[in-house]
Amino acid sequence: MMSPSRIDFVSLLEGGAGVTIYVLPLGETMTNDRTYAQYDIEKKSLLVAYVLWLFLGYVGAHRFYLGKPLSGLMMLSFSGVVLLLSFVSFGVLGFLWALVALWWIIDALLIPGMAASRNRGIADRVLGRR
Incomplete structure (x- = not known):
């Protein structure tokens, strides 16, 4: 065409x-207008991903948004365990939040790749490349 x-x-x-x-x-x-419009509707925004990362990144919200539910659940669980251990130990194990922060900071560098991968998958599905 x-x-x-x-x-x-x-x-x-x-x-x-x-x-x-x-x-x-x-x-x-x-005829491709509807197909490309569908891709534009479904594609993931870097801006939204970074806003989620900034405010809810320590619980993995950006990972859920970018189609990575397993790692998002792992991040949510890890943050929950660290929170629970911090409360139970009266703050003695509060240094574990540094590990959550490290994962959070590394994710800032991984977000563009995760978004590109997700958008590539959406394009393949919507545009029928597979």
Whole structure:
């Protein structure tokens, strides 16, 4: 399938607002519009992932969002165990929060790769590449 040609027009009468018109080759239709729209709906945003990481990252919320429920559950469980041990030991084992913080900081570097992997999987499924 050939891709449509793009023609940009700028209207001087309407304050310079631009209009984009797509011209399709003869006999072609825009059947892929729905498919690409579905991908845009389902793809994961880096901004949302980082906001979740910033505020709820210590419990793995960003991992659940990015389609990694097992590691998200592990992070949630680990944080819960550290919280419980901190309370039971009256703060003596509070240094274990450093391990949670280390995992949280490393995840900041892993988020772009997790998002790209998830979006690639979504694209493969939605666009029928598999």
